[in-house]
Amino acid sequence: MSDDSHVPLKSPRRQLTDGGSRGRRRRRFRAVAIAAAVVTTLAGCAAAGSTGSGPLTIGMSLPLTGAAADVAKAGYEGYQLWAAQVNAAGGLLGRQVKLDVLDDGFDPNQTGTDYTRLISQDKVDLLLGTFSSLLNAPASAIAARQQMLYVEPSGGAASLFDRGFTNLFFAQPGTTETLPDLFLTWLGALPVDQRPKTAAYLTQDDPSASPAIAVFKTRLRALGVTQVYDQTYDPSTSNFDSIAASVAQSAPEMIIQGAVTSDGAQFVRSLEKLNFSPRILFQTKSPSDGGYPGAVGPKNTEGVFTSQAWNAKAAYPGNSEFVSAYTKMFGSAPSEDAANSYTAGQVLGAAVKAVGRIDQKALAAWLHANTVDTIVGPLKWDGRGDPIGLGLLSQWQNGTLRVVAPKSAATSTTVVNPKPGWANG
Amino acid sequence: MIALVQTLVFGVLIGGVYALMATGLTLTFGVMKIVNMAQGAFLIVSTYLCYTLWDQFGIDPIVAAFIVMAPMAALGLVIYKVVIERLQRIDPGLTIVATFALALVAEALLALAWGPNQKTATPEYFNQAIHLGQLVVPRGQFYACVLAVVITVVLQVAVKRTWLGRSITAAAENPEGARLIGVEPARVGAWIFAIATGSTAFGGAALSFLYQFTPDTQDVWLGLTLSVVIVGGLGSIPGAFAAGVLLGVAEALTTTYVSVRWATAVPALLILVVLTIRPQGLFARTTRQDAAS
Numbered sequence: 182m183s184d185d186s187h188v189p190l191k192s193p194r195r196q197l198t199d200g201g202s203r204g205r206r207r208r209r210f211r212a213v214a215i216a217a218a219v220v221t222t223l224a225g226c227a228a229a230g231s232t233g234s235g236p237l238t239i240g241m242s243l244p245l246t247g248a249a250a251d252v253a254k255a256g257y258e259g260y261q262l263w264a265a266q267v268n269a270a271g272g273l274l275g276r277q278v279k280l281d282v283l284d285d286g287f288d289p290n291q292t293g294t295d296y297t298r299l300i301s302q303d304k305v306d307l308l309l310g311t312f313s314s315l316l317n318a319p320a321s322a323i324a325a326r327q328q329m330l331y332v333e334p335s336g337g338a339a340s341l342f343d344r345g346f347t348n349l350f351f352a353q354p355g356t357t358e359t360l361p362d363l364f365l366t367w368l369g370a371l372p373v374d375q376r377p378k379t380a381a382y383l384t385q386d387d388p389s390a391s392p393a394i395a396v397f398k399t400r401l402r403a404l405g406v407t408q409v410y411d412q413t414y415d416p417s418t419s420n421f422d423s424i425a426a427s428v429a430q431s432a433p434e435m436i437i438q439g440a441v442t443s444d445g446a447q448f449v450r451s452l453e454k455l456n457f458s459p460r461i462l463f464q465t466k467s468p469s470d471g472g473y474p475g476a477v478g479p480k481n482t483e484g485v486f487t488s489q490a491w492n493a494k495a496a497y498p499g500n501s502e503f504v505s506a507y508t509k510m511f512g513s514a515p516s517e518d519a520a521n522s523y524t525a526g527q528v529l530g531a532a533v534k535a536v537g538r539i540d541q542k543a544l545a546a547w548l549h550a551n552t553v554d555t556i557v558g559p560l561k562w563d564g565r566g567d568p569i570g571l572g573l574l575s576q577w578q579n580g581t582l583r584v585v586a587p588k589s590a591a592t593s594t595t596v597v598n599p600k601p602g603w604a605n606g
Numbered sequence: 607m608i609a610l611v612q613t614l615v616f617g618v619l620i621g622g623v624y625a626l627m628a629t630g631l632t633l634t635f636g637v638m639k640i641v642n643m644a645q646g647a648f649l650i651v652s653t654y655l656c657y658t659l660w661d662q663f664g665i666d667p668i669v670a671a672f673i674v675m676a677p678m679a680a681l682g683l684v685i686y687k688v689v690i691e692r693l694q695r696i697d698p699g700l701t702i703v704a705t706f707a708l709a710l711v712a713e714a715l716l717a718l719a720w721g722p723n724q725k726t727a728t729p730e731y732f733n734q735a736i737h738l739g740q741l742v743v744p745r746g747q748f749y750a751c752v753l754a755v756v757i758t759v760v761l762q763v764a765v766k767r768t769w770l771g772r773s774i775t776a777a778a779e780n781p782e783g784a785r786l787i788g789v790e791p792a793r794v795g796a797w798i799f800a801i802a803t804g805s806t807a808f809g810g811a812a813l814s815f816l817y818q819f820t821p822d823t824q825d826v827w828l829g830l831t832l833s834v835v836i837v838g839g840l841g842s843i844p845g846a847f848a849a850g851v852l853l854g855v856a857e858a859l860t861t862t863y864v865s866v867r868w869a870t871a872v873p874a875l876l877i878l879v880v881l882t883i884r885p886q887g888l889f890a891r892t893t894r895q896d897a898a899s
Contacts, residue, residue, distance in 0.1 A: 246714075247822055250722035386867070412866040417826060419817055422616045422744060423861040423869075430609055443724050443818040453733035454744040472724045476818055478733060603733070 237276040237539070239264075239529070240283075240305030242295030242320065244312060247287030248442075252312050252518045256334060257282065258511050259519035260309065263526030266506065273533050281305050285316065293319040300327045306539050309525055310352075312518065314338035314388040321349045330544045332529045334521035338388035342565040348545045349566035352525040353490035354557050356567055357393040360488045363574035363586040364463055365400050367596065373405075375598075377434035377461055381410035383424065383448070384439030390465055394439040397463075401437075409433050418444065425451035434460045440467035446476035453481060453603045460599035462486065469517050469575070469582060482577035484600030489573040491520035491557045492584045494592040499527075500556040520556060527555045558590065608740045613862045614855060615741060621854025622751025623816065625847040627809040628831035628838075629757055632846040633802035635835050637765065638778050638795060640690065640698070644705040646828030647712035648803050652678055652810025653819055654720055660727040660814065667727050668749060671811035675804045682803025686796045694795075709824060716821035724818040732815045750812035757808055758847040764801075765843060774798050778841070833873035837880045839887025849888060852876070 241260065243253040264278045272278055281303050285291040292311060299305045300323070310333025311320055317336030324331035325346040333349070337356040341349070355362075368376060380401055384394040391413060398408060409431040412424065425448060428436065436459045438448060445467020452458065461484075467473055468487035493504050493514065503523060507515040515523075531553045532544045552561040561569045574586040576597060583593035627649060634642040652674050659670035685708065693700040726732075731745040765771035776784040777791035784791055813819060813827070834853060838845030856876060861869040880888060 246717070246722075248820075250717065250822070251724060251820060254722050383866075414866045415870040417870050418866070419826065420620050420857070422620065422747070423613060423858040424866055426609075426612055426616065426742070427862050446726075446818060450733050454735040454746075455742050456735070456737075470724070472726070472818065475728065476724070476726050478728060481733075 235276065236279040237273050237307070238279045238281050238303070238305045239307045239309055240281040240296070240299030240303055241309045242283040242285045242292050242299065242311055242316075244287035244316060245282075245284040247285075249287045249312055252335075252442075255516040255519040256312050256522040258507070259334070259515065259522030259524075260526055262503075262507050262510055262519075263523045263530070265510070267526070267530055273530060274537070274539070285311070287313075287316070289315055289319050292316045293323055296320045296323040300324075300329060307529060307533070308332075309522070309529060310334055310336065312336075314341055317341060318388075321346060324348060328541055330529070330532070330541045330548075332525045332548075334525040335518070336389070339392050339567075340388060342567040346566065347549070347564065348541065350528060350545075350548050350562055351566055351568050352528045352555070352557075352560065353521060353572065354560065354568055354570040355488075355490070355572040357389055358396055359571055360393040360465065361397045361400065362571050364486060364488070365397075365404070367574065367586060368401075368461075369404055371598075376404065377406060379409045379431075379433045380406045380435040380437060381428045381431055381433035381459075382408060382412075382437050383410070383428065384413050385416055385418075385441050385444050386413050387416060387439065387441050390439030390441050393465055394437060397437050406435070414444070416441070416444075419447060421448045421451040422454065424448070425455055425457070428452075429455050429457035436462050438462075438464045438467075440464045442467065442470070443472075443476070445470070446473050449477040449481065449485075453477070456603060458600065458602040462600055468577060471516050474577075474580070478604060479580055480604035482580070482582075483604075484597040485577045487575050487582070489517060489575045489582070489584070491517050491524070492573055492575060492582065492590070492592065493520075495556075495558070495573065495584060495590045497556055497558045497590070498554055503556045524555045524557050524560075528553050528560060609862070612741055613858045615743060616747075617855030617858030618851055619744065619747035619751050619854070620858065621851030622754040622847075623747060623812055623850075624830060624834050624853055625758065625850030626750055626754035626812055627827055628834040628846050628850060629754075629761065629805045629809060630802040631831045631835050632838070632843055633761070633798055633805070635832070635840065637774055637841050638798055639840070640694070640795075640799075641702045642690075642705045642802075643702055643828065644685075644708040644712065645802075645806070645831065646824030646826075647709040648678065648682070648806045649809050649813065649827055649831075650716065650819065650821065650824045651681075651712060652806045653813045653823075654716060654725075654810075656807070656811040657725055657727050657814040657819075658720075660729065666729050667811040667814045668753070671753075671807040674807040674810065678807050679800040679804030683796055683800040685803070686799035690799060691792055691795065709828075713821045713824065720821070722820060724820055726818040727814040729815055746812075746816050750816065753808050753812065754847060754850070757805060758843055761801075761805070762843045770794070770797060775841075830873060833877055837876055837887060839890025842887065842889035845887060845889025852888075 243257055245253045260280055264280050267273055267278050283295040285295050308324055308329050308331055310317055310331060312335045314336040317333045318341055321331045325348055331349050332352055334352050339356055339358045382394055382398055384391045410428050445464045463486040468485050469489050474482050532547050536543045536547050552559045563569055573584045573590055575582050576585050578593055578597055584591050585593050585596050631645045634640045655674040656667045656670040659665040660667050689704050690701055693704055734745045736743040773789040773794045776789055777794040781791040834846055834849045838849030857869050857872045860872050
């Protein structure tokens with residue numbers, strides 16, 4: 182990657198003001214408010230249709246430190262690869278791409294501050310999104326207020342698409358509400374006597390997990406599956422032994438967990454200690470994390486279901502090239518987070534190339550009207566920026582996470598059912 | 607009934623883990639009255655070192671703790687001499703700021719050295735349990751709990767029965783009086799800070815195979831260990847162990863019989879209740895110093 186493809190990381194700056202008399206403070210506040218309004222208006226005008234020469238700057242704030250730093254590192258690398266490839270091919274609109282990256286430490290308030298700074302102070306030409314629904318919610322709201330296009334690699338909570346924004350686009354094939362679809366289709370197709378009769382539901386209190394579990398509950402009830410356990414845990418929960426014991430006591434045939442990070446592996450480790458293995462185990466997100474097999478024991482991944490936005494083996498145009506280029510550039514295989522940010526770059530790049538200028542409204546209008554071919558398949562959006570499509574249903578088989586549905590992207594024709602018991606329980 | 611006993615077993619075991627993690631803080635905060643905001647960072651540094659010895663050389667994390675103890679103690683000694691001792695002379699309150707800064711620096715250095723990805727050690731017992739009839743005793747937690755008991759006893763004996771221990775107590779409670787009988791508080795402080803930092807090796811070892819961890823995991827453990835020390839009573843080593851167990855049992859009972867969501871509020875609720883009923887903590891004596899203040 183060339184040196185000019187990104188600018189160095191900048192620490193968010195906070196300005197401190199002195200005290201003074203109440204009247205002076207009020208006048209100063211008024212002056213600052215007026216100045217802020219002018220800056221906002223000018224930024225909005227600039228954002229509406231900027232032209233220029235020199236590098237094309239794309240701004241983003243990522244949680245490079247804090248609880249989601251592992252996700253953000255891979256995500257940043259996905260963005261870097263995309264920018265490097267674009268620059269190697271001559272740039273966008275004939276201009277080299279520069280990434281202006283801030284670190285928000287996984288703090289939603291800082292995310293908001295960072296995106297305001299990127300637009301008003303750094304005057305970036307375009308924006309790209311950050312990671313998690315938690316951070317994308319404030320970032321996309323600021324982008325909407327400033328009339329900037331906002332393509333996000335993550336943040337599939339349904340609530341993000343109910344705010345009437347027309348500039349927001351989610352660069353994954355499905356959202357949390359459609360996440361259960363393929364699994365439920367597979368389960369519904371099983372003969373009635375092979376379907377599990379009981380299910381335990383456990384989810385982290387997170388906008389990307391709990392709405393999906395709510396859909397599971399409703400639709401599995403309709404399939405005749407009885408709920409025997411249902412709990413929501415705080416994101417800071419690290420000890421799952423008592424939870425696993427309660428789940429095991431309710432003896433479910435199937436466990437559905439809304440797992441976001443290490444909670445998925447921690448829960449499985451607790452189940453292993455109890456030697457309680459359900460017939461079917463579905464966990465959101467966690468099983469696709471690179472550290473999952475090591476954390477639960479490689480043999481204990483066998484038969485675990487999850488949903489994915491992307492899979493390294495999926496036969497979509499450009500996907501295998503992305504995997505090769507990423508591996509060559511960073512020395513390790515890409516994660517789903519890296520693929521998601523690369524996809525967001527692809528979406529933004531396609532819109533800019535098609536429109537032929539930096540016109541935020543025109544870019545959004547083009548994306549609403551067209552389909553973009555990406556490494557996660559063809560992406561198309563409704564008026565809210567909600568992708569019209571489904572993700573992938575994947576399952577760990579023989580030490581590899583394989584796609585089992587849809588057929589167009591499947592890398593395995595078989596499904597492991599029931600899940601084998603724990604290898605070391 | 608089995609469910610209740612199982613819940614209590616889990617509670618006691620995880621409580622032992624909490625007590626183990628709080629060992630160093632019990633000494634610095636509890637005995638020396640130094641609010642060391644870097645204690646969580648020391649714990650995570652130890653965790654990474656134990657993990658690395660397991661990952662690179664196949665050394666069991668518990669055995670690795672005995673190796674890691676020495677460099678951690680040396681680190682503690684250096685930090686005490688270079689930072690803590692000087693600040694204590696100027697304004698003890700500055701220690702909080704300085705150790706918080708040290709924690710931030712440590713987090714950044716860990717991220718640079720090991721990266722931000724989640725790590726965990728998986729020795730053969732990490733997901734195994736001892737089955738006693740219908741009762742399940744996870745081996746990892748059991749070993750950590752045994753370590754906690756051993757360390758509590760060793761530290762208690764060291765503080766109460768040795769010259770160094772008595773010097774530590776004297777220097778912490780009455781520095782001027784200690785000087786009159788030939789005990790130099792600064793020298794004693796350096797020793798105890800080194801012991802406190804070295805003892806994080808055992809908590810770090812347990813953390814390395816019980817949980818997945820990242821450089822910022824220190825935040826979770828600093829809050830929890832502070833709760834343990836406050837509930838147990840400042841300066842009471844057995845109190846910290848008892849508070850850890852109490853906290854673990856309260857969390858386990860809440861998780862099983864109230865709501866999983868409420869379990870994370872247990873430490874704060876416990877502090878509130880204990881400080882209301884017994885402000886000096888469960889096991890601490892009210893000293894003349896406390897009475898005068």
